[in-house]
Amino acid sequence: MDSESIEKIWEEWFKEVSKEFSPELRVVVKERIKGYIYALLSGEDSEKIVEQIDDELIERIIRSGSKPEDVVRRMELFANKLSEYEEFEKVAKNFARFVPALLRKMLGVYERILQEEQERRKRAERALRVLSKVNEAVTRASDEEELLKEVCRIIVEEGGYAYAWVGYAEKDKTVKPVAASGNDDYAWVIKVTWNDSETGRGPVGSSIRLRKTVVVRETDADESFKPWREEALKRGFRSVAAIPLHVENEVIGSLAIYAPEPDAFDEEELSLLEELAESLSNAIASLREKKEKEMLEKLYELVVENTGTAILVIENGKIVFANKEVEKLSGYSREELVGKPFTILLPEEDRKEILRIHKLRLADPESAPRQYEIKYVDKEGRIRYAIITATVIPGTKRVVVSLMDITEAKEMERKLKESEERYRAVFENSPLGIVLASVDTTILDCNNAALRMFGMRREDVIGKKWTELGLFDDAKLPEIMKEFYRGLSEEFRELDLEVNIGGKLKILKVFPVISRNNFTPQTTTPLCTQTPFQQVASSKR
Template identity: 30%
Template structure:
């Protein structure tokens, strides 16, 4: 740890025994840790309001407010304060909820004093990261400001915009209040304001700043002009040289000021003054960055002034080329070609000399010439026009094109012709024909299908959607989607479209919403939506709808069941594990003070109790159904599970490449339990094999001693174990997972005489 300052820790847990032992061991582990305790969320909030802390360590399940609810409460006032959820109720769901709610870290309570070394490390790491972030935030402040100003300089097209945006960005950034740019007048030696922003309140009208040897020339502004460097007054209240302006500055809250010369190639373009709301705001690094920024601003002004003499011609050329993508053209008011690009030569087949003097109507057949002339007149009159027509080449080929025209004016605003682009729309017309065929196909699709334009108006529905909603096609087409979808789901649809548009390679998204029928029924549906692309990017969406009424009901039933199981698991976790944890810690302390072989038996009993608690929780959390399955590769998952269990010198052989349909999380527990069972009964050097069964399933076998015939009937019963160390829940959990998937599990002998577990009734993907 690079930061050795003391760390103030607030530990919140409703069990006084836990907080007492935690504080005692943590302070013994680390001298720099100072631990205060609170026994409820409300007491923790009061303590936090009265004292300053570097980190909060909090239990999850407490009366009144849970640890996560306490976290949400304090995040409103302490958005970045390190918060570690330290709880005996451990699960992936709790960990995920903690991180999602803004917890810095998550740690599950365990046995032994080793957990406190880990907790101490987590606390120190979280606080170090928090303090480093605070330091980095301060250093990044001026970097962000200069970066934003540099971006503004790139976008600016006038000196006024350069100076105004520079002042605005500084004045809108903490801790600055006000910024102004003054022009140095050599005849009077005064700095005359050109631009300013922020808390000014008449400040510039009440002060005089010069660059001469008088009293008004000794401040930062005059020094910056004379010495061409960043000059600062770090404490306006105490700086004697700031006396001429002190009263006006302090009235407006200014505490420090920096003056930056805007110089490029020995030419001074002005002085930038930046005023801070706090003293000593301009350290050495910040002054260096301000000096660099002053050069950038001066360079931008220099470049814009050089460009001023060329602006008239440049604006004409930029206006002429701004629309170029395919064929580019400029035509006079009478329709005679004036300019064109290489693409016009390549597509038309005419040479440069042949194009010179041709009329725009020469490129179209008689059936299109009148429409082209109307479009030309429309562009001259209204400012723009669009026309689709067949473009005729010198060889007589006809290519479908879309021409866009815009009125062209000179620097005096007089109309001189039409400027525009022509785009080949052969592919677009082909797509439109294909789309018509697709719409015919989706009419026959069983699921409801729709299409919306970019504004959310319905452009197509198939018969299935008509049947689901009760609306007639004519009732839906052309109408906004809100006629059948609640407002909140319409807004959610807009968010989905924005999300798809933000993606680099948009595909599709599936989300749930409600559909209202003509009879007043509300149907929960799953909406699978995708963007409909166009040449311009986005013209609307298309989607497929599926009725999920049955699925929603199953989900509600499952959630109710899981809630009851979770309540039971919470009771077991909180009411049994906390006293056990205290007992384990007291045992460790007792061993250090008076070693005894009797204490080893106590430790073994503790371990036995903890294993029983874990297995009881695992059994409680096994539901009767699997709510969701996916394609799972057996070999890949088996290798992953093997690395997570204690396998000593055992070996895993994988003889399957099958992919099955299963809930990956519950299948993972099934495999881990069977692997652990094989090692526990087969010895440290046992070989475990997983393979496929031709009839539809897979097996896990070993070369250990096998399962006695008289024990097989009771092997999967809860609490039954063939060893004194077993809890009897491991294979019961395996049976529950198999049943939840609709599988059948049986035990027999392997070819090597060991145990073989066969799981059948499996669906292969």
Template identity: 25%
Template structure:
């Protein structure tokens, strides 16, 4: 540029646009917030956009620390960065990989990008910060990333439930919800039920999940029902403070600590395919950005899930039809108008000894012992449209012949034209085999029944004995089943404890079965024995319980041994305590009650740790866990300073011997506790 041109430019700039005017215009009309601070972090100046995005008036910012615009958790780190920047000032452009957040006057945070510049003055470095609110950018990134990952994952999903599972988990991970579930249309096509897929950030929400599984919502009721009916997302800031009419699961929500809730519909072709419900532990006002993210994902999900739903329905329909064919024990085949096989099921392969691949395309009549008769039956089908119980015989490749009853009907296309014949061959040989098998089975059962060591019985629900095997007769002291049935007209009289059989019957009716049911039984001679009963319900065709069938075992000797064992340990001068792997007390002796001040009922079923001072519980639990991994007889010596705690809270020194006992339920520790107060003194 010539000197003359430079002179003209300087005159123009000086007269038309003064530097301070130019700076002020750029400063105030910048689309980004501009904040100027001194080397101590004090705000010297802020533009209009800074007031707008942070919510402060300019006068509220000037001469205040820039920390008021920074979330508290970042302030210490920011102070260090400022010191480093002042020491080595440099220009930092936007787009750094740092996760930066601003703090508004109302306390809300938002993501920002920051560019830094500096001006050297005689009073030190002045820092120019350009702050850009990137909330929308973050949302778009989140939406895009979530959509991309979801779209790819759902497209690869094998079925609709897998697609829903992926959606729930990825949205929870991306948006911070603690719990997610999906609601789908029930079998009645009028109500909404919980899908089998769900996700949760921790096990504390399992109780809420179990409650959901029991719920069925009609349109307009509950969060899922309202979202389904309105086809719009619904946000509830705190589900725990609203009425059951609005949120029926409010009680369990309170118990699980659930607060904010969001329901979003997945819609395709104006039809709601599912409702996604999300919950979190914190109360939270409606977050429009979060709703937008989940809604955007739901829109994308709608089209993908529609495709998945159609694919699944087609797959299910085809699979259902194929399963029906393959599930048939009868040979099934479709045959063309010219007598060529077009499809067969597994039963046809088995009865002919020929593979499906070879059967298809061959003449159907060649597999019968009388091909002409088979073709005659086929012609009859085309003339009459159907044939029933037409006798034929199929020859297996091995030479074996199977007598069948041939049933067939024509099938047509949409135009009503006959496309072929659907044929079924009922194997009557199998019926004969079944009859023989039933006879053998009954004989086998009778042999087991008669020779079993345990008693086997059947009775009506009101106590009439129907049958009893020899072992059962022997246990009850009778000479024969006939004598037992004739003598005991009411099974309640067999039970020495009033109401014991009623307890058995109630358990059977409630659960359908009962295991390890103990009772005292009156024998024919008046003596009493202990028995163990395992039984199940007998039901009629309507499902009504009409009787009881079960096994009975004489456990008198076992009970006597248990009693003798209890007497034995009650005679010990030490406290004897048996615990399981979870440190629950299974057994105690009399001296345990005396030593610790608890009754046996207060001890059984509770944790062994109730007998330990608090300061030893952790160490002792660790020791016991290691002991279960390598059980052996051990002595916890005096140098360990072992102490126990009475019910009163007082402590006393003890010696502890631990011995493993192997039971059917696993290893049990038998602990011998000796009070050594006098020995210590």
């Protein structure tokens, strides 16, 4: 086609479809799609043109709300405008190949987006499970380091001990002082490790390595204390108790307490100090969980709210959380949903069964289906369809529900089923014979009218080529095949073919037509005899 005609078709078509795009996307589509249209109408190979279309552009169009049926509708509109021009026949075949190729590419991108969304959905569920676990933690201070300093201060100033310090176990087997209280910087002067060496066999290193309380009753006599004896005696430290600190069953360090007198720690005193260390360990764990909670809350903002998947959290049968996508799909605001029974989103006739599954999931998660299809009701009372995935958060009675709306897909499925049923009814009840065959003439199916016409049984023809059924004169077969395939290239072209049926020669009138199934070219070939009976054969691939 000449550039002037292409430009006119493009402008008329884009003016109509551009209304469906946002202003920003409209500019991008106009700049990039125009070149593909020009190439297509100029005769360039449609498959190569589709290969050149950027996946990122297709993704932007899909995320703007476009569905495969929208693309088909827009292409039909373009074809209608194109058919008004004399040059239409020259580009029709190329255009016919372009549309299914484009749809295949679009479906590929759509599947990738779904996988990414599934992946983004998995990531959001995991974050919520951890967040719930963190919420149960008890925090007793606002800062870990300040808490450690305060504990050491209380031990010295209110307990009357000479010195106290907390050291954390490092990966290189050293012990790092993080807090202390007393007269000087003793903890930073000495060297302590928690390996099985001379500097690791003292009270602090041993308590970490052996995971138990270690006491040195006389610092001036105990051989295990030799590396630190001089510094300790200069400060008047005559005995020491070191108690391991645990977080989630892992020893993270040790609390060391020094007394000015030898043999200062009796059994009752040690029991109280071990209880103190246990309390300190719990506080450290709570503070660390609080930090993790803050991190997960940021992750929640990033993942849960922006995942593109509707997410609900249900506890005691009520909605305790709903993200923006739930608001978008249901029409309810978050405030209208939180605190309400989740059954407000279900049709009344389905509530009993869904509640049964919900209770089963809480009692035995392995016995309840994790993913299944449901109907839900939006704020306007409209019935919609969704695939839900429900997971119990470990250690809680909370259930995370992710919801993927499939209403549009269900409607397409219904229409497709109706279309298939109509086709099957025509196929089976037609008084004309119909034969479905692949492009290499292999027969895939045929109706009873066709079998009666040729006097054959279904098992005699299915899977065989119609050129091998003995209907045609072998000498004339090459010419017949030539005429037949030539007929496919011309819309509704009539052919007269001579056939031998039951030893009698008859003339079939043949009308080959191109059709498609799952983007695969097919031939639909109506046939009728010049005798009183009629026949339709359809070749399809």
